[in-house]
Amino acid sequence: MGGRLREALRIADGRVDPDQLVARLEAVRRFLGIVDGHLPDTPLGPARTLVERAGARLALSRNHTVVALAGATGSGKSSLFNAMAGMDLSPVGVRRPTTGVTHACVWGPLDGGTRLLDWLGVLPRHRFVRESLLDGDDESTLHGLILLDLPDFDSIAHAHRLEVDRLLGLVDLVVWVVDPQKYADRVMHRSYLREFRQHRDVTVVVLNQTDRLPPADVPRVLTDLRRLLDADGLDGVPLLATTVADPVGPEALRAALERTVAERQAALRRLSGDVDAVVVALDDMVGAPRTALPADDPAVAALDRALGAAAGVPTVVEAVEQAYRHRAASATGWPLVRLWRRLRADPLRRLHLPGPQGAPGDPAGSLVAATSVPEPSAADKSALALALRTVAERAGDGLPSAWPDAMTAAARSRIGDLPDALDRALASADLGMSRPRRWWQLVNGVQWLVTLAAVAGLGWLVLGYAMRALGLPELRHPMVGEVPVPTLLLLGGLLAGLAVTALSRPLVRWAARRARQRAEAQLTRAIALVADEHVLAPVRAVIAAHADARTVLEVARHR
Template sequence: MSDIVGRLRNRLRADQPVDADVLLARLDALRRFLDAVDGHLPDDRLGPARTLVERAGTRLELSRDHTLVALAGATGSGKSSLFNAVARLDLSPVGVRRPTTGVAHACVWGPLEGATKLLDWIGVLPRHRFIRESPLDADDESALHGLILLDLPDFDSVQQAHRLEADRLLALVDLVIWVVDPQKYADRVVHDSYLREFHRHRDVTLVVLNQADRLSPAELPKVLADLRRLLDADGLAGVPLLTTSALDPDAVLELRATLEQTVAERQAALRKLAGDLDGVVTDLADVFAAPPPGARLDDATHRELVRALARSAGVPTVAAAVRSAYRHRAAGATGWPLVRSWRRLRPDPLRRLHLPGGGERDADQAAGAESLVAATSVPVPAPAARSAVGLAVREVAERAADGLPAPWPTAARSAARLREADLPDALDGAVARTDLGLDRRPLWWRLVGGLQWLLTLAAVAGVAWLLLGYLLRVLGLPELDNPQVGVVPMPTVLLLGGLLAGLLLALLVKPLISAAAGRAARRAEQRLTAAVDEVAEAYVVTPIREVLASYAAARESLERAGQPR
């Protein structure tokens, strides 16, 4: 951006014609710039750019065949007399000591119809418009066809309305002729408040030392040299400096020749708008001094944000609940069938948190019913966790906008915190929607559970066999011939073997359940973290990236708007 500003400041444009298509392309780039920075930069920084886009579009649309030239000067400079002398008619009232021009007067060379809309736009009343063309002098004035010469109110008038009107018109005209007189040519108001402010428009600026007839031949060169020195100090080096006198028709011939050349070139309006555009770009360059940052955010900072949000969302709590739920369900599926009903009386850890896989919504989902994500019962994050989220969000924004000029870091922080109030609900919804991986029972649960049932049935068969033998003995009936396993009867083997084998199987499976529960907890934590990452991306990272993208797009558009002609 600094190289663009350097070219804008250093190039001399007086000898370079302005291409209308290039100017339109630069203005279009400025429009794209305004779209990119909308909502990110304060209105006071964008006001001049918006005004220029609107004014330039209107000016070029109304007429490119007319040149608006304004005579601007202080009270007593002879501005109105010079206006009449150039027009060769008495059109504007003349005063010496008191300002007599309260409103702008316009003289149009050529048909008035083509200039009407332009005069309406700049606000010159119809009764103050004059046509400088007649069959008697058409040949003498034809070289100025297309010229609209304005006599502005005095910019040092004691009436504020006059000064405001002069300032308004100075921003709209294509070329300004500053009229000074030998007595007040060094007035600080003229130089500090006006001439110095037009240093970007020196190719559409002309300075006239009027009333030169009041100076002697020896005094005139000295005054011109001193005035040139002041103009150079104002940044107007190379600006044409002419001498005129409203009392001598020949003394305005050089000024008329200059106007004829300006009208013939049809460049004044383009150069004025180009100068305005240069000024806008230069004034905004400090806001885009740094190159645009990369689209990828700092990984370490991003991970810290996700960790902070995960803690705030209760991911560690949910992961612990998954571990406990896995153990609870695995023990219920692989434990002794006789005590499984007792285990079902204990609450499921996931069901207490209203989390998926807790069993409350599974039946409806299996039946095809539409399920709405309800709020979970994950404990509210502690103040320290909420504070960590705020710090992490701020850190992401600051790292992302690191090195950018003001106010972009502030814009990034504001974007990152724009939806901060919605984060708790978004995180809770993300946790509620995450599949924790406990909906399906592992196959080995069923195998162990089936084996437990076989062992239990063996023990029950042994008990029934023993009870049947006891009953036969009580009734005095012939007893059963029980097979022996060594010295132990088969019913006893079935009973004790089933019970001991079931207990041993439960003890052997317990380490497997613990290991599988740890894997399930880690898997659930990974899925929950991924869900939290999506929330972080949508609610924090994406708004920051939008700000960075706006910065990059705005900087590129501003560079295009500032490209040399």
């Protein structure tokens, strides 16, 4: 008997600090707030239930300890319940379940216990108060105990099983009552006992009805039952032998319950075990640490390219090159043919992009509401969708499946804003085409100089022919060798103008390519800002949420 008593007293020695438990529960609550909107609700259900249930239990009586007797049909838990109470409170059956509802026996006054029983859902007509004036001090060691007799978990009535499952999630300590015939029941071990491996501190297993075994067989059955419990992950759980046929048979169980009641730790240990179980599940959902995507990640570069193609950057940079040639030719070409060139539409003006010297779209002027860049093709849209998916996959690489899904949702969360944002990026980008180049002005001055020389020579010649036709004295022209100066001015001005135009064309083409490169670099930076704001920032927010979730989970894990 002494050995069984010592085993009964092996309820966990470590005490649970209430403040630390509250801090762990608060960490779980913060975790739920952090991952809200990122992870699916269904796997988070146990954690939400824990936060609500723990808050309710801690707000109720801390002076009462709720202990449930759970077992299968015929295990004798109702008989054990009556023996502990010292009176017949719960009906007893042998072959079929007779405990259809939960019965409660309360030791001591019900002060504060009524609300607890209401929360447990025990009907008032099934509540009994054990301690009375006639008991004297006999029951004082169990003062504060609320003992529940649960329905049989293997009952054919589905409502009974639901009641058992509900209360097993609420009580402070569970005493599993098994009998020599069904102590190895597979359903009990797989569906119930193994689920309590995180609650070893608040679990007791009782081999009841040992009077049905020869005394020599009791140790053998207990050894086999201990082996099964160890396989269930319940190593160290107190294992007691009881029988109601002997008045001292429930002594070991009573001693264990007295110790539990005196410690006032069962509720805290139960909640702490609940937190442990929830943290294990949440840890599986969080996975390893994850850093943000670096700016030079190939997936980010591919995203920028895909956004640039969807925005029409290739069309714009082509228009910049053509517009440069058009404007350079208009500024440096032969003045006599410039009017014809200016009748052509400016390539950038056609796209409603920055025009020359303060035209609409110029960064120094007002921005147009939208550009006229063509809509992206189906191939561009497909490439963009692939780039978004690749970024999400890279960001969630190595994380449990829920997080890559969250990354994908974040990457696409602002996809509806992308067209306008890309359009604004194109319209606001400084393409370097708002002012004429200085060398254009120099060449323009040379063109006007030689053109004026040609016009002066032509006028001089026309004047000479007119005077001759009118019979006036012939106008003598200065000569340069054998060539009259007016003729030299006319031909020289024309040839010089054509020569300047011809010599300027290679320079215009080279400068146009440079302007294209500068515009492409500027647009690439503008597109990268759009990608950062509308795609990468939401993804980084999920990564930050993942890091915060891991941090608070460490707090919840620490006992």
